[in-house]
Amino acid sequence: MRKKIIAANWKMNNTKEDALKLLVDLVNQNYSPELRIIIAPAFTQLAMAAEKTKLTNIEIAAQNISSESKGAYTGEVSAAMIKSEGVRTTILGHSERRALFNETNDTLKLKVRSAISEGLEVIYCFGEELNDRKLGNHFNVVKTQLKTALFNENNESWNKIILAYEPIWAIGTGENASPEQIQEMHMFIRDTISEKYGELIAKNVSILYGGSIKPNNAKDIFSEDDVDGGLIGGASLNIDDFSLIVNCIQIE
Numbered sequence: 484m485r486k487k488i489i490a491a492n493w494k495m496n497n498t499k500e501d502a503l504k505l506l507v508d509l510v511n512q513n514y515s516p517e518l519r520i521i522i523a524p525a526f527t528q529l530a531m532a533a534e535k536t537k538l539t540n541i542e543i544a545a546q547n548i549s550s551e552s553k554g555a556y557t558g559e560v561s562a563a564m565i566k567s568e569g570v571r572t573t574i575l576g577h578s579e580r581r582a583l584f585n586e587t588n589d590t591l592k593l594k595v596r597s598a599i600s601e602g603l604e605v606i607y608c609f610g611e612e613l614n615d616r617k618l619g620n621h622f623n624v625v626k627t628q629l630k631t632a633l634f635n636e637n638n639e640s641w642n643k644i645i646l647a648y649e650p651i652w653a654i655g656t657g658e659n660a661s662p663e664q665i666q667e668m669h670m671f672i673r674d675t676i677s678e679k680y681g682e683l684i685a686k687n688v689s690i691l692y693g694g695s696i697k698p699n700n701a702k703d704i705f706s707e708d709d710v711d712g713g714l715i716g717g718a719s720l721n722i723d724d725f726s727l728i729v730n731c732i733q734i735e
């Protein structure tokens with residue numbers, strides 16, 4: 484049975500002191516152990532975050548990894564490096580990385596392989612631009628993002644994959660997709676996985692929504708059948724907002 488997940492993408496925010504304070508606040512919240520809480524700080528804070536949350540049910544993720552396993556790649560960080568810091572999960576394919584750092588579906592295929600072959604879990608982000616949606620092309624875009632980066636993985640890999648649908652027009656804009664639009668897309672995603680890998684894998688994969696989730700819209704979004712939680716950006720930087728969002732998720 485798939486688990487409910489709330490993940491926080493801190494992006495390039497928080498100094499070490501800010502991060503430490505937020506981690507202490509998070510640990511003190513005692514969120515339900517039925518729920519997975521995954522926090523993604525910057526690379527420089529991963530070791531500290533893993534240490535501070537070691538005996539808690541808060542998990543730590545990286546925001547990105549290299550597609551390469553080691554060698555002369557100045558400035559890059561490998562899957563094995565983050566694993567050796569006690570981190571078990573990485574976000575991949577965030578739209579900011581696609582748009583600002585030229586990550587393509589083909590690059591992401593390599594990154595996904597690199598992460599999974601090192602035993603890491605992947606939160607794979609994808610989603611259409613506003614223009615794709617206006618042209619009615621959003622389902623095709625999403626299907627290609629899934630197929631190219633993930634569909635050469637075998638059945639076993641799906642134990643290590645979490646999906647995060649983040650329509651680009653909803654990220655950091657304050658304009659969230661409507662619960663109906665989200666449910667429609669999440670159902671399409673599950674059907675697309677089912678066509679390729681069968682119903683069981685499709686049923687068990689967690690599909691998160693991300694894009695302007697706030698305390699006042701989280702409950703409606705999380706109550707949709709195919710929404711298994713959220714990937715939170717801006718609102719994850721404030722402990723009160725984040726906790727209000729966490730409390731919006733219904734655990735069966």
Ligand code: 13P
Nearest residue numbers: 492654655694695716717
């Ligand atoms: P916001 O919640 O700030 O819109 O960001 C969403 C996001 O990009 C999470 O990865």
